[in-house]
Amino acid sequence: MVTVHGANISPFVRKVRVFLAEKNIAYTLQPVNPFTAGPEYRKLSPLGRIPAFQDDKTTLADSSVICAYVERTNPQPALYPTEAVTYARALWFEEYGDGGLAPIFGGEIFRQRVVMPLFFKQQGDEAMAQKAIAEKLPPLFDYLEGQIGDNAFLVGNHLSIGDIGVATQFVNLRHAGVTPDAQRWPQLSRYLASIHGRPSFKAVIEEEEAGLKKAK
Ligand SMILES: N[C@@H](CCC(=O)N[C@@H](CS)C(=O)NCC(=O)O)C(=O)O
Missing domain, CATH: 3.40.30.10 (Glutaredoxin)
Structure with a gap:
């Protein structure tokens, strides 16, 4: 178990x-x-x-x-590519999520807008969140927009740890009321809708949204 x-x-x-x-x-x-x-x-x-x-x-x-x-x-279905370059790219996107997106999406936005008021009963630093949204998100979104292009996945033709590692961070941004502008970042928006629409993500997102609604 x-x-x-x-x-x-x-x-x-x-x-x-x-x-x-x-x-x-x-x-x-x-x-x-x-x-x-x-x-x-x-x-x-x-x-x-x-x-x-x-x-x-x-x-x-x-x-x-x-x-x-x-x-x-549990090797199947494989969520890490086997070929060296695509394997490394998948690990890179996982790190882009963990080390690149998380400190900004989590620490500067989600923590200020959701964690502080709901779980610590304190006012978050909205100015910090606004500044991060205006200045720090656009270059992160630009990079992903270019990497995704018109593909369904960040690496190869299958879901990988890279997609999961990036898309999980965007759920926290969404909980904080921020989604990439679909006019400015059409590929990223399309990609996120597709990955977050998978049953694996959908189930946890719905559970979390219900929990956050209850905590308000
Ligand atoms: N590198 C770790 C990061 C985990 C992490 O930072 N978790 C946060 C919650 S989102 C945490 O436990 N923070 C409490 C702390 O750092 O004391 C992982 O990938 O699991």
Whole structure:
């Protein structure tokens, strides 16, 4: 039996949940708030972050580690390309999401507009969010627009960890009321609608939207 530990609005928890859903692997989501979790949780996740993962063989932390492990234990359908260049490109897009998009989408926008008011009952820094939206998002969107072109996926002809790693970050942006302008970024908008429309993403997005609505 597989258990994922974490909160559903985390982009990294979502990355693992979508990955498991695409692999058709059943799991239980064990709720963990990383900001209030006690020292016991560090036995699962030594840095105290979410997600953590358990199956009958091991315990793991970090969404990238978890996904890479699940690919080895459950190779089909393949979510990492096998050829060297496309494999590296898929890893690059995963990192673009984790290291490039997350600090801005998460820290500067989602945290200010959603986490602070809903979960900390404090006013977020709306000026920070506005500045990030105006100045930091356009170059990130421009890059993705150029990389996607008229393709269905970022790498090759199949969904990969690169798509999951990028698209999961856009869910947090969407929760914060921001979506790329379809006039200015038509390919990115089309691409996101398609990836977020997959059953794997759709299910978690609907669950999260219901939870956020309830928390308001
Ligand atoms: N590289 C990690 C990042 C995970 C991460 O930063 N999770 C956040 C929530 S979205 C967290 O646990 N933050 C609490 C903390 O850093 O103490 C992964 O991919 O799993």
